[in-house]
Amino acid sequence: MCSVVGSFVRILILFAIGVVLLIVSIALNAATLSTINKRFDEIKNANGQTTVSIGSTTRTTTQPPSSSGNLTDSIRIADLMYHLNELQRIANDASNTRAIGTRGFSETVNYIYNYLAVNAPNLNVVRQPFLVKNFTVKGNPILILSSGGSNRTFTYSTNLARSDFTYANYSAPIALTEFNLTVVPNYGCDPADWQNVAGQAALVVLGGICTFAEKGELANKYNASALLYYNHGLTTASLAPVIARLRQVNTLPAVCLSYAAGQELVRAANMTSASIWLQIEIENYPPFMIENVCANTKEGNINETIVIGGHSDSVPAGPGINDNGSGAMAILVLATNLARLYQSGNYIKYKYRVRFCWWAAEEIGLVGAIYHAQQAQNSSAIIGNRLQDYLINLNYDMLGSPNYMLGVYNGSSAKPGTPPSARNGSIRISETFSSWFDRNNLPWDYTDFSGRSDYGPFLAAGIVAGGLFSGADETKTPEQRARYEEKLGLGQGGLAGAILDPCYHKACDTTDNINQLGYEKMVQAAAYMLEYLGRLDDLPTWLYPNGRQTTELPENYFPNSDYFRDVDS
Structure with missing residues (x-):
């Protein structure tokens, strides 16, 4: 009895320690961001902004950008946060999402x-409407393994951490149907891997150099009857099922399984004849x-x-601030x-058109x-709206991560097949x-340039590209923290061992999730880049010194992104 009581006490102590550590971790994250933003406020006030105390609230007021200055100096965090607060208000009134x-x-x-129509009347602002497909899954999908005379029903849940499987986006519907099960060898990225799948449910592991959609196309091409992905289990983050997204024209019923469920199906298929029963009501x-929106000078x-x-x-899960x-x-x-500077009469206008989208x-x-x-x-595109009229695409996706890096897309890491002229110009960017x-x-880091954003x-298509990225679910290393602290000052390096944006794709991605110091620096860098390129005498030659090589974007182009690329699951 004493042994049982002692064990119980030890369990309680360990549980209490775990809770305390969790609370400390959360507090440290909050304290670090609070310290950084407080220090940032001190820096801004020292640079001439006015602080006005109203009761217990302190507000910082700013004037419109100087009409005689440069674009970089016109960037002020108060203007950026004003707009983010408006997005937060929009999300608050719309069930906490902007999806x-x-x-x-x-x-x-x-x-x-x-906002552009009122505040930038010298820009041409246009909407570009297009259609997207939408669907909903009715009830819970069913997946049953039939092997060795017994049946095993797998668990479906919208909570992926507790689920054996989930449906793939743009899966085809299927009434409860039995399929023989076959395992696709390797990663299923080579057509040779799919030679024996006709009429069967094809089970394929995530990973390799191809996307979910590319595997789906091969499954369709070689006449599989259903498609079952399973996670590879190479890390603790790759044990649960993931949301696989197929092309909107996909015709196969498709699901994604956890690593454990996938391994169970692999063993069953390899040891004896096995079949699965699958139902997905869609x-x-x-x-x-x-709509896209674009504004042109x-x-x-x-x-x-x-x-x-x-x-x-944003994603459906949160406001996406x-x-x-x-x-x-x-x-x-x-x-x-830029529109205000153009209107001032004191700012030299660029010889190149600028299109904001x-x-x-x-x-x-x-x-x-x-x-x-x-x-x-498209051959019907008018002059000015053709790909050949675009010299460069600069992309800004996530600039305010709380445990941020000042991330620069690394042109050298462009994926194989990128036209050399676009790759070389991207390296210059x-x-x-x-x-x-x-x-x-300022400290900075290179970040991956594999095509995961817009x-x-x-x-x-052969257009030079570049941009900035402050981090998502990457982890800040001790080396990064030390380097950022050395450049930015004591307490400004963030948290080593913590991910760069703990609210990535979550409901907590609110205005409280923005690191204002990092955010302002990133936007200032973006402003500098635009002004630098706009001032060049011969931007086409600077970007494409050996001539421009254009490539037609395939009709079925599908992104190599972290939402679709299996290896990142």
Whole structure:
């Protein structure tokens, strides 16, 4: 009895210690962000902003950007946060989301359009509508393994951590049907892997150099009857099932399993003849309309256009203030401030047209950016709206992560197949960004350039691309923390061992999730880049010194992104 009591006491003590450590961790995260933002306020006030105390609230007021200054100096955190607070208000009134198909998204698009119409009347602002497909899953999908004379029913839950499997987005519906089960060898990225799947349910592991959608296309091509992905289990983060997204034209019923469930199916298929029973009830809705928004300077050569873009939608789970309200509102401030400088009469206008764009539906597969790029390569596209008229695409997606890095897309890491002329120009953009951070004695890091955001289709079509990224679910290393603290000062390096944005794709991605110091520096870097490129005498030659190689974007182009690329699951 004493032994039992002692064991129980030890369990309680361990549980209490765990709770305390969790509370301390949360407190440290909050304290670090609070300290950084407090220090940032001190820096800003020392630089001449006015603080006004109203009761217990302190507000910082700013004046409109100086009409005789440069674009970089016009960037002020108060302007950026004003817009982010407006996005937060929109989300608050729309069930805490700005995802496509919701009131929150529609009001976000209207906010951008209307703000530009009032505050930047010298820009041409246009909406670009297009249709997207939507669906809902009715009831719970069913997956049963039949092997060795017994049946095993797998657990479905919307909580992926507790689920054995979940449906794939754009899965085809299927009534309860039995399929023989076969295992696809390797990662299923080679057509040779799919030679024996005809008429069967094909089980394939995540990973390799191909996307969910590319595996789905091979499954369709070689006449599989159903498609079952399973997670690879190479890390603790890759044990649960993930949301696989297929092309909207997919015709196969498809699900994604956890690592454990996948291994169970593999063993059953390899040891004896095994079959599965699968049911997925789906209600497809009529396609609905969403919109990109673009704003163009009236000045500058329309055949030589600088495109600045970022996505305007959030995920359904939250308001998306960092992802990607931070990028979208950075572009809004850049557009408005450049328009004001152009109106001042004291600012030399660029010889190149600038096009600011807010892409819709990035969160379901870069849909808005892909649509725009495909329309721009259409033979009916008018001069100024053709891909050949675009010199560069600069992308801003997540600029205010709380445990941030000052991340620069690394042009050298462009994926194989990128046209060499676009790759070389993209490297020059990376070097220009990093040089600005160096000159301003700021730390910075290179970040992956594999096509995971809206620049992807432009880069694939041979257009130089670049941009900034403050981090999502990456972890800050001790080396990063030390380097950032050395440059920014004691207490400014963030938390080593913590992810850069703990609210990534979550309900807590609110205005409280923004690191204002990092955010302002990122937008200042973006402003510098635009002004630097706009001032060059011969931007086409600077970007493409060996000539420009254009590549037609395939009709079925699908993004190599962290939502679709299996290896990142």
